[in-house]
Amino acid sequence: MKDSIIILCGGGPAPGMNTVVCSVAKTFLAGGYRVIGLHGGYSGLFSPSPRTEDLDFFKADAYFNRGGSYLQMSRFKPTDEDFEKNFNLSLFTDNNIKLLVTVGGDDTASTANRIAKFLENKKYPIANIHVPKTIDNDLPLPDNTPTFGFNSAKDEGAHIARTVYEDARTSGNWLLISAMGRSAGHLALGIGEATHAPMTIIPEMFNKTEISIDKIIRLTLSTIIKRRILGIGYGTVVVAEGVFHDLAPEDIKAAGVSMTYDEHGHPELGKISKAVLFNELLEKEMKKIGFKAKTRPVEIGYDVRCQDPIGYDLTYCSELAMGVYELFRKGETGCMVYVNAFGEAKPLYLHDLQNEEGKIPPRRVGIEGGIAQNYYSHICHYITPADYEAAKAYVPNPEAYDFRKILNW
Numbered sequence: 559m560k561d562s563i564i565i566l567c568g569g570g571p572a573p574g575m576n577t578v579v580c581s582v583a584k585t586f587l588a589g590g591y592r593v594i595g596l597h598g599g600y601s602g603l604f605s606p607s608p609r610t611e612d613l614d615f616f617k618a619d620a621y622f623n624r625g626g627s628y629l630q631m632s633r634f635k636p637t638d639e640d641f642e643k644n645f646n647l648s649l650f651t652d653n654n655i656k657l658l659v660t661v662g663g664d665d666t667a668s669t670a671n672r673i674a675k676f677l678e679n680k681k682y683p684i685a686n687i688h689v690p691k692t693i694d695n696d697l698p699l700p701d702n703t704p705t706f707g708f709n710s711a712k713d714e715g716a717h718i719a720r721t722v723y724e725d726a727r728t729s730g731n732w733l734l735i736s737a738m739g740r741s742a743g744h745l746a747l748g749i750g751e752a753t754h755a756p757m758t759i760i761p762e763m764f765n766k767t768e769i770s771i772d773k774i775i776r777l778t779l780s781t782i783i784k785r786r787i788l789g790i791g792y793g794t795v796v797v798a799e800g801v802f803h804d805l806a807p808e809d810i811k812a813a814g815v816s817m818t819y820d821e822h823g824h825p826e827l828g829k830i831s832k833a834v835l836f837n838e839l840l841e842k843e844m845k846k847i848g849f850k851a852k853t854r855p856v857e858i859g860y861d862v863r864c865q866d867p868i869g870y871d872l873t874y875c876s877e878l879a880m881g882v883y884e885l886f887r888k889g890e891t892g893c894m895v896y897v898n899a900f901g902e903a904k905p906l907y908l909h910d911l912q913n914e915e916g917k918i919p920p921r922r923v924g925i926e927g928g929i930a931q932n933y934y935s936h937i938c939h940y941i942t943p944a945d946y947e948a949a950k951a952y953v954p955n956p957e958a959y960d961f962r963k964i965l966n967w
Contacts, residue, residue, distance in 0.1 A: 572707025
């Protein structure tokens with residue numbers, strides 16, 4: 559029987575999913591392997607009747623440059639009991655599978671780490687290589703290397719935000735934009751910097767003070783007031799959805815938000831409109847202090863996950879796929895593939911990346927680094943002590959809206 563590999567996709571979609579899957583298929587087919595696609599993410603590995611299909615060249619060639627994911631995904635998280643009682647070993651033995659390729663973000667990587675340990679403990683001769691995917695850009699890759707899908711999502715997000723900014727300028731309004739990114743602010747900051755938003759609020763900027771809704775609102779007003787002083791009556795404020803991850807439960811409750819959580823314990827932020835919520839809270843505060851400005855909410859989320867990958871990700875995903883083949887050929891397993899700036903594939907061993915709980919912790923924005931500091935120092939608009947006198951025309955206590963005082967920077 560011909561040697562086979564099997565590939566699955568976990569978590570949420572990102573531009574380039576099909577590029578990775580189909581490039582893996584093309585590369586291994588050329589190497590003489592049978593390539594099997596597994597639908598349903600990890601759930602297929604623990605099902606007695608998994609949904610699989612062979613991936614041939616023509617299928618791979620038809621889908622490799624498309625958005626979305628040909629292989630159906632899921633957020634299924636196996637329990638310890640699933641591993642002991644439900645792992646479908648016959649799927650591997652009956653099909654002579656030598657390699658399991660998993661494609662996903664930090665949760666998928668954490669489960670891949672558990673699978674690697676399981677296969678090693680059971681002494682099953684199956685290699686396991688993970689491909690880092692997420693528009694959140696929050697997997698711990700070296701040298702600030704992006705995860706695939708991030709640049710395509712940022713490109714589309716910036717396209718939307720650029721149009722929204724022009725609407726704000728044209729109509730004299732303020733548009734409050736919420737951007738996906740889960741617990742990290744990479745996507746929001748990337749969109750904010752690319753479109754010269756005068757303020758982007760990300761969870762990492764609260765590194766010296768506790769995050770709160772009050773501070774988020776005051777940062778927003780700091781920008782609006784500063785631009786009012788400058789004679790600019792419009793703009794955008796980008797807010798990362800990740801601020802929800804760090805808010806105290808009582809703060810969330812006080813805002814009237816009822817949160818539900820997924821299998822991995824993360825708030826299901828996609829079920830609420832963060833932009834609408836922040837806009838309502840902002841309007842309430844402006845009414846309270848007697849400050850007038852027209853604000854409107856805009857959500858950037860699901861519309862950036864399944865777009866066609868841009869050229870960067872088409873190339874990058876192809877290199878990752880070929881890297882999987884090279885690592886497998888060298889006998890690597892229990893690792894995440896990493897491709898450096900020279901196109902060289904390197905293994906990042908999952909056991910080296912895990913925390914005390916065995917999970918792969920998310921990479922967050924380096925708020926002290928050049929990218930963030932340059933943006934906040936040179937592009938953003940906000941109240942400083944030099945503005946206090948002019949700001950008194952709008953608020954009686956301008957120091958409460960001082961950007962650096964709010965953040966304790």
